[in-house]
Amino acid sequence: MTSHAPPPRPESDAFLGDLAAIVGPEHVRTSAEDLALALREERGLYQGHALALVRPGSTAEVAGVVRACAAAGIPLVPHGGNTGLVGGGVPYGGIVLSLARLSKVRAIDPLNATMTVEGGCVLLDVQAAAEAHDMLFPLSLPSEGSCRIGGNLATNAGGTAVLRYGNARELMLGLEVVLADGRVWNGLKGLRKDNTGYDLRHLFVGSEGTLGIITAAVLKLFPAIKARATAFVGCVSPEAALAVFSRLRKEAGESLVAFEYLPRLALDIVLKHAPDSVEPLAGTHDSYALVELASPRAEADLTGLLEIVLSEEIEAGHVEDATIAASEAQRQALWLLRERISEMQRFEGGSVKHDVAVPVSRVAEFIREASAACIAAMPGVRPLPFGHFGDGNIHFNLSQPVGMDKEAFLASWETFNGIVHDIVQAMDGSISAEHGIGLIKRDELPHYKDPVALDLMRTLKATLDPRGILNPGKVLAMGEDIPAALPTRKVR
Incomplete structure (x- = not known):
């Protein structure tokens, strides 16, 4: 795995000086040690490069950094807990914008059953803040001790409680978002009803940081479990x-x-x-x-x-x-x-992983059909479908045949993707249930997404981020925002 970092440009130092004036010199990190974790996604499938890791401490500072990037034409990638699984948070140039310092719980309203938190709050801390008021914030993930709520919303995270409470999208009532030109949209209303035009908040949930940067959110609370x-x-x-x-x-x-x-x-x-x-x-x-x-x-x-x-x-x-x-x-x-x-499966050698959704009524049928098709393509392959049966989200993983060479098995990754995703498509399903598109599924999306929907997505991207500086190359491949050299996709 190699990084394709370009040589430093003379203007870089001046630009980083501008950022230091906004957030403070101690919050513009350029050392290899400081950047290391932000350049590599959790499974090690992608390795990127960046000028700096920038750590604003307020929404105003986020807006200032974005304005500076927009003026200089420098891309930026929002960074939460770095727990993504599709390469959506890996930068290819520009800066990494960490939300770690935006970690305040701004308000809790038990009677309205809402809490307002900043985008850098760790999910486990959000849960604890709700519990302190004898309330429940039900989003729950294996990575809840490190993932951050801004990233949870930007990827429309799922987890184990979707069956009862819904995805992250259903748990959000309002957002504060920094737009690509540095303006701040304040949509932090804890309302269940607000019929005053387009519901802008839902544009940013699931957008993977390509349309705006979520700096705060109003979240729904529920009665505590007794x-x-x-x-x-x-x-x-x-x-x-x-x-x-x-x-x-x-x-x-x-x-x-x-x-x-x-x-x-x-x-x-x-x-x-x-x-x-x-x-x-x-x-x-x-x-x-x-x-x-x-x-x-x-x-x-x-x-x-x-x-x-x-x-x-x-x-x-x-x-x-x-x-x-x-x-x-x-x-x-x-x-x-x-x-x-997932953790233990790696000890069985190579694995090809899929995060798909089909109608609940067809999950058993999907498991049967996809398993049989994959075994027919490679006798001895071991289908391992598991996951959120109640909401139709199956993690359809494949472990290599016993004794097979790992690299030889992984060479069939594209073949298995085609088999599984074609079956999902035929069942009116989705090739990404809760992990997102990022880089790993970006080039497959046009094969399975309605072309009119893709055209509308491109229009939204071009309207909200005309210079293509927000997380370029992710979700959609659009003109100059495609990274100059994408690494070879791998699955382990």
Whole structure:
């Protein structure tokens, strides 16, 4: 993996001096050590380059930096917790604009059930601030200890609670955004109804920093969880798991917070490589579901409800065995079996990863069809579909055949992408459910996105960022904003 950094330009020092006058010299970092983490995405698929890492401490300073970049024609890439998985935060020239210093909780309004936070707030801190007022901010991700709310919104993050509470987009009521010319749009209203024209806030959620920089947000809060029940369920097939989900959705309603699917292979890999993991059920099963019910009512008998539904699903032949966590420690142990899948899969050699969505009614069908098609293309390949069954988001990963050379397997990445994404498209699905487009899917997007939608996206980009300085080359390939030398795409 190589970086294609251009040689320094004489005008760079003067430009960096202008930035230092805005944010303070100590907040313009140019050393290789300071830049290292900002130039490489989490999985190491891309390596970029930049003039500096700039750390503004207020919205006004962000606006000043953007104005300076616009005047000089220097690109900038907003930087949150650097937990993205599609290369969307990797810079190719210009500056990295870190929001780490914009980390204040500006206001909490329990009666309005909202909180206003700055874009650099770490997600875990946002959750804790809500808990301090006996409220819940439900967005939850494995990276919640380091990801930042501005990045969560810019990528429309999903996570394990989407089934009940929705994506990041559904958890936001208002935004403050610095535009490409340095103007600040103040849309920080905690309103559920505001019918005064175009709903501008939704342009920036999911835009991956290509249309504006989210510096603050008004977030929805919910009643704190007072009762919870978690079960690990062994099912006879993906179709059976879907039947269990359908039944629970009818019986539990809004109490059904999570329904995560994993095949036996996923559980085998976690049990094999995570030394403190324990087999959750007595036997082995084709498919598993991790189910969680939650309620703000302490007296809610969620365990009793789970017992009734699962017993009836055993009689119906969908469920073979199940266990309900009897303590918080047992609950956390069950969740770790799900959350460690991606981490442990790397010990099985090369893997090709897909983050896709299909209608919930077709998730079992998708798993069957995509698995069969990939095995037909490469006998011995090991499909590992898992994820958010209840909202149609499947992480369709493929582990290399046992004994196969890793690089030889990864050479088939484009072939598997075509197979999986074509099936997703035929089912009216999406090639990106929660990870975004970034660089890794940018060149595939025109094959699967409606051409009129793409044209509207390009029009929005050209209107809001006519000079192409905001995170150039990401999501859309547009003229001069394409990086001069994109690295070869890889999947591990």
